[in-house]
Amino acid sequence: MFDSTSKASACPAHAPSDHPAVPKAKTGVLLANLGTPDHYTYWPMRRYLNEFLSDRRVIDYSPWLWQPLLQLIILSKRPFTSGEAYKAIWNEDKGESPLMTITRDQTDRLSQVLHDKYGDDVMIDFCMRYGNPSTKSKVRKLVDAGCTRIVFFPLYPHYAGATSATANDQFFRALMEETWQPAARVVEAYFEHPLYIEALAQSVEAAYEDAEKRPEILVVSYHGMPQRYLKQGDPYHCQCQKTTRLLRERLGWDETEITTTFQSVFGPEEWLRPYTVEHVAELAEQGKKNIAVIAPAFSSDCIETLEEINEEIKESFEEAGGEEFLYIPCLNDNDAHIAALADIIDQNLGGWT
Template sequence: MPANRPDHAPADHPRLPRRRVGILLANLGTPEATSYWPMRRYLSEFLSDKRVIDYPAWKWQPILQGIILSIRPFKSGKNYATIWNNEKNESPLMTITRDQTAKFAQRAQAAYGDEVMVDFAMRYGKPNIKTVARKMQEAGCDRILFFPLYPQYAAPTTATANDQMFRALMEMNWQPALRTVPAYFEDATYLDALTASVKQAYEKLPNRPKKLVISYHGVPERYLLAGDPYHCQCQKTTRLLAERLGWEAGEVMTSFQSKFGPEKWVGPATVELVADLAKQGVDDIAVVSPAFAADCIETLEEIQGEIAEAFEAAGGKSFTYIPCLNDRDDHMDALFGIAARELAGWLQC
């Protein structure tokens, strides 16, 4: 967008970019490659975040840098390699987030014209939040709507993304005004898209699954006891989805995945729940993961790998994974509608 002199400014006043609003979509992040050093850099940044692992640095960092990061990058790299987008040489999360951003930008252009700039960033890895926020500020965005793509709020996801955006402002002399999008787990349009995805998946199956397991990323139980609303918002997401589906309460079950470390996490654990179901004779299930706005390592590798294998090893016969909402049009309509609501007073459609 061409730069202009401010109104009533003298002829020698420097040209400034035209004022506009930035909409910055944010997701968790991704390594740049599956080999050891890219994986190590990514895991080091991720697991050094105090929002993710809140142990004292003097205790945690020697364990992380000396033991975990000597071993885990090899295992994680192999897991990522099974789902890697080799054509674009990037993780599926990167591909999907870029596609989401393109569709979101189309909607923003149709609604607001050139008054908005839409981009995306990752909390860990690249493109990083500070770089993209600075790019928006330099492009004339004096107001930024920051949109963490997490339906349910949690300190290790939404809060750490917001933290990083605030850190970006701390390094700017001329700070844009900032708004952050709150959790949207009970937004009607999001729930409608989620409901439609489940119904459409079931319509394609030869037999109706006996159970729908709704698997969320887990957190340590002490986060819940300390007041983090994530667990409660997950439970409410399940209830609202079941109500929209019109199913009996027993057909839908909530569980949590991706446990890390020795302490007690919220449960039940998805990998254990599906095995128990199979042992009880529930041999046909579907799994959906509404905590993720885009398919990633936790869904494409963990659910369809480790969790599916646990179900089948225990006697399960039919395991169906229902993809995340990704760049479905109803999902993108929902996300844009949420953003438009949060932009009230700044912009009008």
């Protein structure tokens, strides 16, 4: 990431000589991803899960009922099981989760693109909704560097209250603590952006081309959410369905070659259906022995893709008689994805640069 904080500050023109130095005004771009524990051991996992599961956007049950259950039961056990899952995918070389590594790589690549186009007038950084680096710390860093305008970019293609909205909430809370608040723009969901759909399609085509045998069906697996959120007006389900349709149309496929499912079910409520873990088993039982799975709702590979899809969901498929299971990685920092994200940022910088 290019660091514009090294640019010297100066006293404003026509100001008295004792006026505090002010850095050169610039525009900041702040990418936001979900978050990651600092380590997979018990206490870092507990701190991370506590912050995540205490978010009323994520779990909206009454705190009087939810917090005793969370603090006394869930957080006494779940850090161990979640820690084992993170340990299985941990980037030991860098001492961090894959989500952290990939989000940093995306930021670095976008930083180069923006620097080539805008020079030091635009700087980019990333933050996490939960864990580190915090949204508050990165907003403070951008303001200190002279950013009088910030484009806040939640890296969620599809809007949901439990993802996009809570990231925005945290950004707005950070702005509340600034004496001189920068002007702010929030990037809207990009589930139908042509370059995003193109990047997905290219990733599918490349994976199918490399496969020894063409998969019989592509399972497009999105993160799930409770059914009642849809009834309350959350657009997530509809946006997911549209992404699948646009992807199918771009690939030129028949409807029998692609299906939409939802993963990561949590708690006793009815969630969006069909559930990925159940549907892949049903496909195997119906004679579909060779399938592919892609997860377009995730901008970066993470615990839900590397561990849940590649292990739990794959195991469900194979135990039901499935034979060939192809996981198509998230777009991560591939060229087509970076081009899509850069185009979205450019659109949101309009009139500011």
